[in-house]
Amino acid sequence: MATPRTDPVTLEVVELIGTVVARYYEEYERAAAAHSLTGAQARVLGLLSMEPMPMRKVANKLRCEPSNITGIVDRLEARGLVERRPDPSDRRVKLAAPTKEGIGTARQLREALGFAREPLAELSDAERTVLRDLLRRMLGANAALERSQP
Amino acid sequence: MATPRTDPVTLEVVELIGTVVARYYEEYERAAAAHSLTGAQARVLGLLSMEPMPMRKVANKLRCEPSNITGIVDRLEARGLVERRPDPSDRRVKLAAPTKEGIGTARQLREALGFAREPLAELSDAERTVLRDLLRRMLGANAALERSQP
DNA sequence: TATTGTTATACTCTATAACTATA
DNA sequence: TATAGTTATAGAGTATAACAATA
Known part of the structure; x- marks a missing residue:
């Protein structure tokens, strides 16, 4: 398990996720x-x-x-x-x-529930793909699995 | 206001955000x-x-x-x-x-609240910066302001 | 008159435990 | 015996309305 970071960028991302x-x-x-x-x-x-x-x-x-x-x-x-x-x-x-x-x-x-989709329209196709890949890695490969199973 | 997207990448990002x-x-x-x-x-x-x-x-x-x-x-x-x-x-x-x-x-x-930080350690510094910028744009420039005000 | 905090009320969500009808 | 759903109960969060103290 990786060590949690405390650099400014990480802390801002945490704040942004809290806002989301x-x-x-x-x-x-x-x-x-x-x-x-x-x-x-x-x-x-x-x-x-x-x-x-x-x-x-x-x-x-x-x-x-x-x-x-x-x-x-x-x-x-x-x-x-x-x-x-x-x-x-x-x-x-x-x-x-x-x-x-x-x-x-x-x-x-x-x-x-427009919130989740509407702001994504501000991003380009390529940027959405980058965001998807980063979120996937953050959540781990089995994240989707967890949600769709009992 | 931009039009919400319904392409597969957008829908997956929405799903990933729901998981977050x-x-x-x-x-x-x-x-x-x-x-x-x-x-x-x-x-x-x-x-x-x-x-x-x-x-x-x-x-x-x-x-x-x-x-x-x-x-x-x-x-x-x-x-x-x-x-x-x-x-x-x-x-x-x-x-x-x-x-x-x-x-x-x-x-x-x-x-x-390790969740929000720990998975970020899986990403490189550059990737965290990209994630930060994408979230910032998703949430709008005034997102942080909203949270810290009355 | 308007505002701050409180009280009273009703509804919903929550976990726990006991109950029933099935398996 | 074990499991699925329900009921009963108690505590907590929520909004609404009415209230006392203060501005």
Whole structure:
């Protein structure tokens, strides 16, 4: 493991990343609130819009206790955005799946998240590629894997 | 305002930024929990460790309602990490300030946030400079200003 | 009158533990 | 016995509205 640096450039990059994180979160909460959703509800809906899954898997993805998902899905279901389906292969399991309306809301949420893409338009194709490669190396080769797995 | 891009490189960068945000938040919560603090408490303590300030200013910095700060500072005060001081120039104002112990805890929290610095050690000096310049342009020239102001 | 901080209220998220129905 | 989902509970964060003290 490499030693953390404390030179001015490194410290400024850390500061810039902190700004990215703060701005990203604000933008996300604002997009969710525009649909009268909380951040947690928007995250669950976004996850399910990619692929319906058992309640427990939602909890694993979001790294929280399964009991929390019960309440969040309750509220999304009351809003008509998500529904619970039986799993034919295991009657203990309930599959959480977005409704037609939920899929539409999830799509609007993704499109509203302009922050992450819009500033990138300021960069050239070559610069975006450089940025991608630097972020890849920062996060390690298995970063994408981590996020897409349980 | 430039048009958001939808090419594969841009979309991957967006995904990578999402990963950065998720990892940064996890690391922050973990560091706070190691001191039996919530994320919100750690953020307030970190803010006050830079400079004591009125309760209302804390709320402005964290972009939340002032009434929330009352409770968070209550808990930090009960832990002996923060104290309320009168403002000599305005008796309505209470200045929230870290105690000696609070300053120490804030320092430990900063040092524990290895994530943001450690992966940067994988990059060369030149690469970190490139990354800095790309992030600067992404965030705009006034990004640092925004964060350090009310 | 306006501002600062607080209180009261209601809702949501969170973890923990106990419960049920399945496996 | 073990697992999936739920319920019950308690603590914390959040916004809103109303309040006392001060400007």
